[in-house]
Amino acid sequence: MRHGVSLSWLITGEGEPFDDPSQAPPPSTAIDPWAMARAWAVTERICKEIGRPATGSQIAEEASILYSALLTRIVDLRDRPMVEAALAVLAEEHKQRILNVVPGTGKRSAS
Structure with a gap:
């Protein structure tokens, strides 16, 4: 061809x-700006839900972790309904991850 x-x-x-x-x-x-913005918004929402204030750099770090997890589940980031569905599933896993991180250290708790 x-x-x-x-x-x-x-x-x-x-x-x-x-x-x-x-x-x-x-x-x-390249990072998809829309999908990264959605990962950021989900991360911000989770931090508010659990009452854990976070700086912009902390949210950026957590959003990038969520974005990376999203990439393992989605073939085409342009498929926005699929991205939203995957983020809904990943949000709970991400919330548990954030809850297990000791504030200010970025490390998981020993418990």
């Missing part, structure tokens, strides 16, 4: 997407 995409992969969805994988475009490592 003209762009190196495998015709077999296009038709069946099986195998390698490119005839020559070394010619494939590099994976995107």
Whole structure:
């Protein structure tokens, strides 16, 4: 094919997407601004719910952890309904994680 995409992969969805994988475009490592903003908002909401004030840098750190967890569950961050559904599920796990962190240390409690 003209762009190196495998015709077999296009038709069946099986195998390698490119005839020559070394010619494939590099994976995107850019952060999706909308999904990151949603992770931030969920983290802020959790901190308010549990009554644990957090600085902007603490929220940023926790939001990035939540965002990373989101990336393990979502194939396409442009699928906003799926992102919202995954964040709803991940929010409870994230809340428990924050509850187990000793304030000011970023470390989990020994209990």
